[in-house]
Amino acid sequence: xxxxxxxxxxxxxxxxxxxxxxxxxxxxxxxxxxxxxxxxxxxxxxxxxxxxxxxxxxxxxxxxxxxxxxxxxxxxxxxxxxxxxxxxxxxxxxxxxxxxxxxxxxxxxxxxxxxxxxxxxxxxxxxxxxxxxxxxxxxxxxxxxxxxxxxxxxxxxxxxxxxxxxxxxxxxxxxxxxxxxxxxxxxxxxxxxxxxxxxxxxxxxxxxxxxxxxxxxxxxxxxxxxxxxxxxxxxxxxxxxxxxxxxxxxxxxxxxxxxxxxxxxxxxxxxxxxxxxxxxxx
Ligand SMILES: Cc1cc2nc3c(=O)[nH]c(=O)nc-3n(C[C@H](O)[C@H](O)[C@H](O)COP(=O)(O)OP(=O)(O)OC[C@H]3O[C@@H](n4cnc5c(N)ncnc54)[C@H](O)[C@@H]3O)c2cc1C
Numbered sequence: 001x002x003x004x005x006x007x008x009x010x011x012x013x014x015x016x017x018x019x020x021x022x023x024x025x026x027x028x029x030x031x032x033x034x035x036x037x038x039x040x041x042x043x044x045x046x047x048x049x050x051x052x053x054x055x056x057x058x059x060x061x062x063x064x065x066x067x068x069x070x071x072x073x074x075x076x077x078x079x080x081x082x083x084x085x086x087x088x089x090x091x092x093x094x095x096x097x098x099x100x101x102x103x104x105x106x107x108x109x110x111x112x113x114x115x116x117x118x119x120x121x122x123x124x125x126x127x128x129x130x131x132x133x134x135x136x137x138x139x140x141x142x143x144x145x146x147x148x149x150x151x152x153x154x155x156x157x158x159x160x161x162x163x164x165x166x167x168x169x170x171x172x173x174x175x176x177x178x179x180x181x182x183x184x185x186x187x188x189x190x191x192x193x194x195x196x197x198x199x200x201x202x203x204x205x206x207x208x209x210x211x212x213x214x215x216x217x218x219x220x221x222x223x224x225x226x227x228x229x230x231x232x233x234x235x236x237x238x239x240x241x242x243x244x245x246x247x248x249x250x251x252x253x254x255x256x257x258x259x260x261x262x263x264x265x266x267x268x269x270x271x272x273x274x275x276x277x278x279x280x281x282x
Pocket of ligand 1: 007010031032034077079080084089090091092093215216
């Protein structure tokens with residue numbers, strides 16, 4: 001019996017697993033379709049980021065035909081491994097825009113203004129160059145800034161300024177607009193994914209269980225209450241279910257080959273619990 005099941009050990013899932021298991025009394029199952037990032041050296045070498053597409057750690061989706069792109073289908077990579085897309089992305093550290101957060105608040109979502117979320121951005125961050133009004137130190141996610149800038153990059157930024165745009169030396173500061181360099185989620189020359197920053201340091205917590213290479217296929221309900229998830233391992237669907245009595249129910253059954261997987265699973269991922277809140281992560 002777990003208090004929480006997190007489906008998907010991606011950017012969000014690794015953070016949730018870390019934060020929820022800070023309380024030793026809370027048990028968490030983290031279920032991931034992909035494998036362990038530590039077995040794929042290219043993930044950790046920032047210079048290899050572009051070589052991860054179309055490999056086993058990429059779902060390698062494609063969009064539908066795009067009418068405004070001459071009906072082309074556009075390649076759409078997503079990480080399939082511990083760390084999720086933070087294990088295959090290009091490591092640019094870019095926060096959402098202040099105005100988007102403020103608009104969510106204005107639409108009635110209390111606690112989502114930029115002023116409300118900024119403390120959490122700072123709490124998550126370890127800015128190598130120290131704390132600032134918009135930046136924090138001591139958090140699990142390492143943020144690195146180039147100490148020397150390539151002259152060609154400088155020339156590109158100068159060209160933007162010459163054309164009338166502003167220069168920004170901090171795209172996560174007071175204004176995101178303008179020409180400048182990126183901050184990166186890199187530490188000691190290696191990718192700092194959420195698996196590296198949040199998950200691996202706490203893998204030995206007795207209240208955290210991590211299953212890799214398990215594909216969640218359905219959220220299970222008792223009435224209107226989500227009580228567990230079904231997942232696929234090889235050709236077998238296993239059930240990890242949870243009852244109000246606290247007794248863990250577990251069974252398995254084969255999936256008929258005639259049932260298309262699309263009938264069983266949804267791209268929306270679920271995190272369920274009987275004793276605590278029901279939370280969904282994408
Ligand atoms: C190539 C690329 C480059 C990018 N570059 C940047 C960048 O430079 N800067 C930036 O800020 N953002 C970048 N992004 C976007 C950013 O990485 C994502 O927005 C972010 O990681 C999404 O986090 P998430 O938790 O929503 O999903 P993900 O991190 O994708 O996590 C989802 C997880 O769920 C797992 N999963 C999915 N379905 C199932 C299932 N049925 N059962 C079990 N597990 C399942 C997946 O395998 C994955 O591990 C990039 C993305 C890509 C793909």
